[in-house]
């Protein structure tokens with residue numbers, strides 16, 4: 515590719531002449547394209563989401579309800595305003611599975627990498643922790659630092675399916691460390707979760723004779739507050755604009771339509 519660039523003839527630089535005759539060199543378009551291609555390759559975007567874009571979201575979900583349309587508008591505003599207007603704030607997409615939360619998140623990530631030269635990476639929450647844990651247990655010197663550093667220092671992190679893990683102190687400490695470090699450095703994180711953005715389910719009764727409190731908690735739908743704890747949930751609300759999505763599973767609907 516480099517050898518065949520007709521503009522810079524492979525040097526990666528092109529000379530620009532200003533109206534006053536002053537000449538200076540700047541990176542050639544081909545170099546920026548190569549860098550974007552490399553960043554995209556390192557972004558770990560899952561194959562099934564490789565072709566996602568904000569425009570294709572509109573096509574797939576065109577008969578969507580208001581919450582889905584609002585989510586798309588917020589995603590576009592975020593991508594357009596990044597990084598000046600977003601100021602390190604991220605997005606927290608909530609809603610049941612199949613509404614396209616991951617589609618929107620990946621689309622933003624891809625567009626910032628290809629159009630803005632940003633760096634970014636996609637991780638399922640569980641997969642990221644599994645990887646970090648495996649590296650810790652092997653005690654590969656420096657390897658966990660390298661992975662952690664890449665996750666903390668990239669311009670945009672997408673953390674998919676937050677809370678879909680086996681809870682432990684280590685998991686939550688590690689997750690908060692990553693999110694706090696990014697936020698403190700003004701770096702946005704986009705998070706998706708199937709759990710409802712609600713406080714801990716109020717099932718504990720103050721009446722010690724209330725034998726049904728436990729049963730009520732058991733049937734209530736688990737909330738984000740239940741899973742990640744109130745402190746972290748409120749911290750997430752500080753770090754992210756919450757985008758609540760409602761509706762039925764689009765993939766299910768498509769399946770029903772095709773096999774009816």
Ligand SMILES: [Zn+2]
Nearest residue numbers: 519522542544
């Ligand atoms: Zn060139």
